[in-house]
Amino acid sequence: MAILRFRQESGALERTKSGRPRSEEGLLSSANICLTVSERAAVDFASRVLAAVGVSPEACAVVASNLVWAESRGLSSHGLQRLDDYTERVESGSVAKDARPAVVRASGATAVVDGCGGQGQPAFELAAETAVGLAREAGVGWVAVGNCSHAGALGYYTHRIAEEGLI
Numbered sequence: 001m002a003i004l005r006f007r008q009e010s011g012a013l014e015r016t017k018s019g020r021p022r023s024e025e026g027l028l029s030s031a032n033i034c035l036t037v038s039e040r041a042a043v044d045f046a047s048r049v050l051a052a053v054g055v056s057p058e059a060c061a062v063v064a065s066n067l068v069w070a071e072s073r074g075l076s077s078h079g080l081q082r083l084d085d086y087t088e089r090v091e092s093g094s095v096a097k098d099a100r101p102a103v104v105r106a107s108g109a110t111a112v113v114d115g116c117g118g119q120g121q122p123a124f125e126l127a128a129e130t131a132v133g134l135a136r137e138a139g140v141g142w143v144a145v146g147n148c149s150h151a152g153a154l155g156y157y158t159h160r161i162a163e164e165g166l167i
Contacts, residue, residue: 042068042080049083053090054097055119063121063152070153078153086119095119095149101126109138115148123148128157135166
């Protein structure tokens with residue numbers, strides 16, 4: 001079983017738009033905290049947090065997997081600490097909680113994915129899958145993504161494409 005260590009260093013409390021310290025609204029306090037959990041437990045936790053603000057089950061799974069992938073590689077700036085921002089954006093309406101990304105244009109070895117105003121991870125997941133399909137057919141696949149929020153750690157998608165033997 002893979003184990004992750006998540007640490008948030010002490011320091012000045014960041015303030016949210018409401019003016020309260022993030023620790024009062026967020027997932028972790030600003031005190032030194034070290035938790036050891038399995039990747040599966042971390043994915044489940046992140047999925048539940050996103051579901052609590054109405055994000056679709058499909059998007060919850062993709063976003064949570066991306067956050068934990070980043071966290072497990074020491075990329076905490078793109079890991080679980082992003083949950084506060086992600087949930088805040090959904091609650092404010094600046095990110096659509098029920099977006100369904102779609103390929104809106106495809107020609108030869110290129111395609112365009114519209115994120116439909118939602119989280120970036122589902123749009124980039126679709127883009128990576130589309131790029132794999134294009135590359136298998138044409139030898140190369142180029143996909144542009146637009147109209148979405150933060151996409152998390154981009155290495156997550158290139159890693160998935162590499163697993164398909166295409167990088």
